[in-house]
Amino acid sequence: MEAIPFFERMFLTFIAYSFLGWAGEVIYCFALDRRFTNRGFLHGPLCPVYGFGGLLVAYPLASLAGNPVALFFAAALATSVLEYLTGWALETLFSTKWWDYSRYRLQIHGRVWIVNSALFGLAAVGATYFVQPAVASALDRSPSFARHFAAASLGALFLGDLAFTLRAMVGFRLRLAALESFVESLRENLAAREWFNERDLSGSLARIRERARIERTALNERVASRLETLLRRSRSMRRLIRAFPTMRSRRHAPQLELFQHLYRRLSREDKRSKK
Numbered sequence: 001m002e003a004i005p006f007f008e009r010m011f012l013t014f015i016a017y018s019f020l021g022w023a024g025e026v027i028y029c030f031a032l033d034r035r036f037t038n039r040g041f042l043h044g045p046l047c048p049v050y051g052f053g054g055l056l057v058a059y060p061l062a063s064l065a066g067n068p069v070a071l072f073f074a075a076a077l078a079t080s081v082l083e084y085l086t087g088w089a090l091e092t093l094f095s096t097k098w099w100d101y102s103r104y105r106l107q108i109h110g111r112v113w114i115v116n117s118a119l120f121g122l123a124a125v126g127a128t129y130f131v132q133p134a135v136a137s138a139l140d141r142s143p144s145f146a147r148h149f150a151a152a153s154l155g156a157l158f159l160g161d162l163a164f165t166l167r168a169m170v171g172f173r174l175r176l177a178a179l180e181s182f183v184e185s186l187r188e189n190l191a192a193r194e195w196f197n198e199r200d201l202s203g204s205l206a207r208i209r210e211r212a213r214i215e216r217t218a219l220n221e222r223v224a225s226r227l228e229t230l231l232r233r234s235r236s237m238r239r240l241i242r243a244f245p246t247m248r249s250r251r252h253a254p255q256l257e258l259f260q261h262l263y264r265r266l267s268r269e270d271k272r273s274k275k
Contacts, residue, residue, distance in 0.1 A: 008151045009139055013058050014051035015154050016135045017127075021050020039243050041098075042161045049086055053079050053120065057127045058135075065128050075124030080117040087111035094169055096256075097248040172240055176252035176259070 025039035025047060040047045056078050064071040088111065090098050101113035139147065241247070241260055249256040 004139060004144075004147065008147060010055065010059075011151055011155065012139055012147065013135055014048075014055055015046070015158070016051075017054025017057075017131075018046040018048050018051030020131065021047040021053070024050075037242055038239060041243075042158075042165050043239070044157065044161045046158065046161070049083065052082055053124070054127065054132075054135075056082070057124050058132055061124065061128065062132075068125050068129075071128060072121040072125050076117045076121030079120035079124065080112045083116070083120075084108065084111045091250070094173055095249060095251045096173070097246075097250070098244045100246045100248055168240070173252075176249060176255045179255040179259075180252050 022040045022045045026037065029035075029037040029039055038045075042048070056075065061071060061075055061078065064074055087097070087099065087109075090096065097110060100110040101107040101116070102110035104113050104115070106114040142150075245260075247256070
């Protein structure tokens with residue numbers, strides 16, 4: 001049997017676990033909400049954090065396969081470190097906490113939670129004894145040209161999706177900053193002080209629209225038009241808000257809360273339109 005190049009095997013293993021992790025997240029969310037939610041960081045059906053977890057199972061943790069208890073604790077620790085570092089990196093790069101376990105006990109900085117760690121440990125034990133043998137067997141039995149083609153095509157799609165997602169996340173942050181700038185301009189405007197409250201952006205939004213409808217002054221129409229433009233663009237942010245419902249922004253918390261409020265409103269409007 002032809003030996004599979006190490007990096008090709010490692011990459012395809014990464015893709016396999018990324019897809020399986022994504023599928024598990026989708027099934028879990030569907031069981032809770034009865035609707036499809038793309039829980040992946042990327043647009044495609046992949047959760048890279050599970051892919052890296054799978055690589056831990058396939059390589060460094062494989063030596064513990066003979067001791068399931070040691071495997072469980074080692075996997076729980078390793079995947080918790082991985083999740084913590086991933087959360088820290090995303091918060092550092094984008095000033096946004098994409099998931100938050102702060103409301104639970106036995107959590108660390110809202111990035112890892114002991115229950116999730118235990119579940120990751122159990123998943124790693126199951127993957128070691130059942131999933132990894134199947135993945136390795138599938139790779140060993142596949143023709144070399146099929147593996148090469150799969151690795152090349154999936155690699156290109158993965159890198160393209162990653163670049164597109166990073167661009168969307170930068171755009172997400174820029175839209176929050178634009179909304180903050182807009183809020184700052186309103187705060188400094190004496191004519192806006194009576195109806196604008198930066199701590200109640202959703203209420204301010206309703207008052208802005210009502211004021212623009214009743215008093216069609218140049219200021220009111222300009223404010224309403226600028227706000228409508230900002231909010232219309234929020235539709236492109238809906239996937240990230242839906243995928244990470246507990247996300248919090250360190251720099252633009254009120255603005256993110258407004259976009260989350262708008263997402264819920266747009267979701268209700270979509271449901272009504274489908275009836």
